[in-house]
Amino acid sequence: KQEVTQIPAALSVPEGENLVLNCSFTDSAIYNLQWFRQDPGKGLTSLLLIQSSQREQTSGRLNASLDKSSGRSTLYIAASQPGDSATYLCAVRLNAGNNRKLIWGLGTSLGVNP
């Protein structure tokens, strides 16, 4: 059974710092992996999606990497800003057919202090 774990559970950094959030999954047979942002009491905003054949994806100050064989992904945030404060979730999709459900981690709660 696929399990997704995110470390650390919470992180507090000063503004301007570069940081790395970690996601691990137990079954390497994934189709893709997605990173989301969730603001308190709000919805889920997709940040980056990495296909199983890809090694990384970049969007602005965000870079996500994927090492499928070791069951790991990282989300790198450069030059963090207070507006980056949120919970970051990673989710994996298992296969390519009509079974498209996502398996989620519990998230990393990030606070960026001005």
Added chain:
Amino acid sequence: EPEVTQTPSHQVTQMGQEVILRCVPISNHLYFYWYRQILGQKVEFLVSFYNNEISEKSEIFDDQFSVERPDGSNFTLKIRSTKLEDSAMYFCASGPLLTDNGYTFGSGTRLTVV
């Protein structure tokens, strides 16, 4: 940018009452999902819907739950007789036919059962 719209944003209901959560997916998407997130817990898959039928459901999605796409634009989740433990944030998501693309989530409905 196209959005998934969920209504209401917050619903309070008495235990044993029926509730219907509503979602308007992105118009050209073909896959529809419901997920829920109990406070402090992981996001959990409930059900996926494709070609006017359920394609997959989780153990959570028992006989108390049902989904419907009544008019080609709305996608609803009905809980027949709510329990205290149904209190959660419910997220609707939709996805296009191309399997390489990710999901778009709505902003959620917070259901409180009292």
